[in-house]
Amino acid sequence: MTPRNDAGSPENPWSDLGRPPLNATALRRALIREGGLWTSLDVVPETGSTNTDLVARAADGSAREGAVLVAEEQRSGRGRLDRQWSAPARSGLFVSVLLNPSEVPVERWGWLPLLTGVAVATGLSRTAGVDTALKWPNDLLVTVDGEERKAGGILAERSGDAGVVVGIGxxxxxxxxxxxxxxxxxxxxxxxxxxxxxxxxxxxLRSLEQWYADWRAAKGDPAASGLQETYAAGCATLGRRVRAELPGDRALVGEAVAVDGDGRLVIATEEGVQEPVGAGDIVHVRPVG
Incomplete structure (x- = not known):
């Protein structure tokens, strides 16, 4: 019988042969190189939240831009609006990265979670052979039995002068x-x-490195870097009838028609007004028409 820890999880990482542990040494060898973005990569058996841990490392100076923190199991992962994200050990990717695009105007940093979404969707489509789509602003969607389902999410958090920690689940x-x-x-x-x-x-991570480099080279300009066009092309929210649940218990219903230069979702209401939404929960109501 395989020994189990107090949490009821197998102590032996090879106890589930369908879910082998990550090979940290091989990952470092493949991803960390001189002149590249990634500067360190740590894999921990479990944690509460990789984002919380990396924000703390960035704050105390023990992590610098390009740091990658991966957990085999995440007990208290967080999504937007403080929603909980949990899954069995080694059943997913739970990773946070530290980015500090100092040459990009801060007002364009809001594109970082959208950029990460594009990079994740691109990387997974190429490697896993799965058609993916993005739900504004930061959900990864896949199709299961003809139904659109959420398979991943992204959460960006500022860490003072150290930059932004972007978490991917x-x-x-x-x-x-x-x-x-x-x-x-x-x-x-x-x-x-x-x-x-x-x-x-x-x-x-390779896809994220490339998209981040192109965006930085364009000083964060989403149009010049191709980010805005690519995000719109892969965004399942556009062309849909949506309901935006906004701060202050306000709701906005209409057709999602564009993602503007600030990364906001533009909703055309029935009153003929186009209103940009920068924060809120978006519900896909039904396809337009």
Missing amino acids: INVSLRADELPVPQAGSLALAGATGTDRDPLLRAV
């Missing part, structure tokens, strides 16, 4: 009976050609 091998809610999905359920997390993580 992706359901990789979750089975139907392991989903936290029926509306959730995973790469496996969406028909991924492979669920080996090592190549998936390498693809995501």
